Amino acid sequence: MSFKMKYEVKADYIAKGKRRPGTFITPKFGVLHDTGNPGSTAKNNRDYFNNTPNDPTSASAHTFIDDKVIIESVPATTGKTERAHHVRYQMPQDNALYGDDSNDIGIGVELCFGGKINFEEAYKRYVWYCAYVSYKFGFSPKKWIGHEKLDPDRKTDPTNALKKYGKTYAGLLADIIKEYEECTKEITSAAPKPKPEDIKEADDMLEKAVVINAFPDFPFAELLASRIKAPIYVRGALPSGKIAKEVFVVGGTKDGLQADSFVMLTGKNRFEVAAAVNAYLNR
Incomplete structure (x- = not known):
């Protein structure tokens, strides 16, 4: 099964340090984030994290997406996958749902929005990339979850960004599944349709x-x-x-x-x- 590559994924990794420890992981699911910083582009965010590699919070993400570019700041699909710190370790929900911590088996993807960013174009890239990550690592496109579900007392993303443009969390999950199905669809017009059984x-x-x-x-x-x-x-x-x-x-x-x-x-x-x-x- 192949996947339709609609967009380029750019590798522009941040410096190694607390934000990017260089530990390799095997992804099993994905976490949906937004930057929470209206108007900041994918490059703006990547550069900020690169310029503060040893920030005490150690926070990071694998990928930042705006209306122009998809940037992997920590290797995910463009290199041997490394750990990013995008969800607090003491949260129990990811362990209950997926068997381990988000940082150790999850890909963190950030949606850029606001300011001069064309949200519809950013959203298309965001949805496509999440579907591509599922394909790349062989996990179901249903295995995406919002940061707000894993850390509900502190976080509201990605609904924080989605609601500003009339979109919903449930709609985003459905769009990822639909995109995955469309991008993995084989040309089978000449093939007979399978019987229900x-x-x-x-x-x-x-x-x-x-x-x-x-x-x-x-x-x-x-x-x-x-x-x-x-x-x-x-x-x-x-x-x-x-x-x-x-x-x-x-x-x-x-x-x-x-x-x-x-x-x-x-x-x-x-x-x-x-x-x-x-x-x-x-x-």
């Missing part, structure tokens, strides 16, 4: 998954997930669409979830939820 589920479709209503349910869900060997998803940070064939709901309802079947382990309070999980595990 020949169509297989996507390779990334899980057999089982655990969905928790809120983080207080995590301790109970962790025991269950370990037993059934399934990942844990937080309802507020779920990828769109169907995530697994069978979904175990720990706390809350199944409203809005998609699956072939559900196992409901819930109750009126945390004690009842814990009891439901324990009862299932001790069957």
Whole structure:
């Protein structure tokens, strides 16, 4: 399967230091950011980070995108992938969803906006690049999540930028999936259409998954997930669409979830939820 290269990805790496330690990583998902600095271009941001390589915050990102250029300031798709520091390490959500910290297995992509930046052109490049990253590293285009979902008490990106131009977080996730599908579409006009019985589920479709209503349910869900060997998803940070064939709901309802079947382990309070999980595990 090939990918349609609509835009050039420019390698313009920042100096090594606290912002770019040079540690190699294997990406498993992507994190959606905006710069939070209206009017600053991709080069402006890259240069700022390059000129302060040992800033105490050590903050960085892999890629900055505006209406003119896509710049990788820390190697992602243009070189052997290195770690960037784009999400705080003490956040539990990325570990719960993906099994590790964002900085260690995630690609951080920043959207530039405001000022003289043509947002529509920047947005097109942003969506395309995220789809390309999924293709490049072989993870589902559904595995993108906003910084605001991983650090909700402090961060509002990328919705911070999107809402200024009439766009939404859910719309962005859908656009990435659509772009991925369009850019990986093969020319098959001469080929016969597959029969419904020949169509297989996507390779990334899980057999089982655990969905928790809120983080207080995590301790109970962790025991269950370990037993059934399934990942844990937080309802507020779920990828769109169907995530697994069978979904175990720990706390809350199944409203809005998609699956072939559900196992409901819930109750009126945390004690009842814990009891439901324990009862299932001790069957």
